[in-house]
Amino acid sequence: MKRKVTKAIFPVAGLGTRFLPATKSIPKEIMTLVDRPLIQYAIDEARAAGIKEFIFVTSRGKGALEDYFDNAPVLEQELRRKGKDELLELLKNTNMESGAIAYMRQHKALGLGHAVWCARRLLGNEPFAVILPDDVIAAEKPCLQQMVEAYAETGGSMVAAMEVPADKASSYGVLDVKEGHGQLVSVKGMVEKPAPGTAPSNLAVIGRYILSPKIMQNLNQIKSGAGGEIQLTDAIALEIEKGRDVYGFRFNGKRFDCGSKAGFLQATVAFALARDDLKDELSAYLYEIMAQRKAAQ
Numbered sequence: 577m578k579r580k581v582t583k584a585i586f587p588v589a590g591l592g593t594r595f596l597p598a599t600k601s602i603p604k605e606i607m608t609l610v611d612r613p614l615i616q617y618a619i620d621e622a623r624a625a626g627i628k629e630f631i632f633v634t635s636r637g638k639g640a641l642e643d644y645f646d647n648a649p650v651l652e653q654e655l656r657r658k659g660k661d662e663l664l665e666l667l668k669n670t671n672m673e674s675g676a677i678a679y680m681r682q683h684k685a686l687g688l689g690h691a692v693w694c695a696r697r698l699l700g701n702e703p704f705a706v707i708l709p710d711d712v713i714a715a716e717k718p719c720l721q722q723m724v725e726a727y728a729e730t731g732g733s734m735v736a737a738m739e740v741p742a743d744k745a746s747s748y749g750v751l752d753v754k755e756g757h758g759q760l761v762s763v764k765g766m767v768e769k770p771a772p773g774t775a776p777s778n779l780a781v782i783g784r785y786i787l788s789p790k791i792m793q794n795l796n797q798i799k800s801g802a803g804g805e806i807q808l809t810d811a812i813a814l815e816i817e818k819g820r821d822v823y824g825f826r827f828n829g830k831r832f833d834c835g836s837k838a839g840f841l842q843a844t845v846a847f848a849l850a851r852d853d854l855k856d857e858l859s860a861y862l863y864e865i866m867a868q869r870k871a872a873q
């Protein structure tokens with residue numbers, strides 16, 4: 577039976593070492609693209625897809641992330657007093673309904689699969705989404721919404737997929753494709769971080785998933801994989817071995833790897849250039865520095 581997807585897990589318990597020293601005290605997910613933290617993009621995408629319950633798998637030092645979703649009555653009062661209605665509205669949109677958000681602690685960063693498993697008691701027997709907030713996707717129709725619509729037709733489990741250059745495949749989970757039907761491909765295997773030259777395709781998994789609750793049993797069964805971590809990819813691959821359907825979904829949109837510095841900077845520029853209040857000033861500056869660099873060559 578295909579059910580509606582109303583719960584999403586946001587695994588945010590990673591150490592974020594690529595952004596040290598910033599992540600010594602700031603959770604990676606609170607870092608801002610222009611003026612919104614990464615987590616806000618993820619929450620907005622989930623809401624657009626019909627998600628009603630938001631489960632955060634957190635760890636030590638993520639207090640700022642929990643505070644971010646609380647009401648800020650003093651600030652709101654001050655904005656109201658000053659008649660700053662637009663800012664007030666903006667702020668209100670970041671509040672979460674009581675009871676819609678749950679926090680589960682991952683006591684040790686044992687891997688993405690382990691982080692998802694930590695949320696098992698909050699899920700019940702329903703399919704659920706997983707969103708990695710450091711993958712930010714700019715799209716006309718938000719990526720998870722595209723997937724939820726496709727999932728309504730397929731059931732099973734589904735991962736967001738994207739073509740990557742062959743020499744980059746070893747940084748991702750990679751799909752072994754059985755059959756492709758345009759946006760939807762059916763999958764016969766998955767490998768996490770394949771050794772260079774061994775990737776079964778150039779179709780990589782990125783941070784959006786809709787998963788069957790049976791994945792939790794698989795996470796119970798598997799041992800640590802690539803990098804010594806409990807890998808979500810391995811638990812999904814086990815679904816395939818057990819004869820259940822797994823699909824890759826080629827989403828429409830542009831994905832930014834905001835877990836890496838270069839990706840984060842590219843996203844910052846792209847999102848700023850998409851803003852009416854910033855695009856003119858920023859593009860003038862970009863032209864200016866590019867012209868200076870050219871002249872200096």
Ligand code: UTP
Pocket residue numbers: 587588589590591592593594595604633682684685686687688690691708709710835
């Ligand atoms: P990453 O591989 O980007 O790891 O995790 P990281 O720790 O966040 O960052 P680096 O590599 O040290 O810079 C992908 C996603 O999985 C979560 C992370 O929070 C991130 O959203 N994760 C990873 C966990 O929640 N727990 C883990 O044990 C590992």
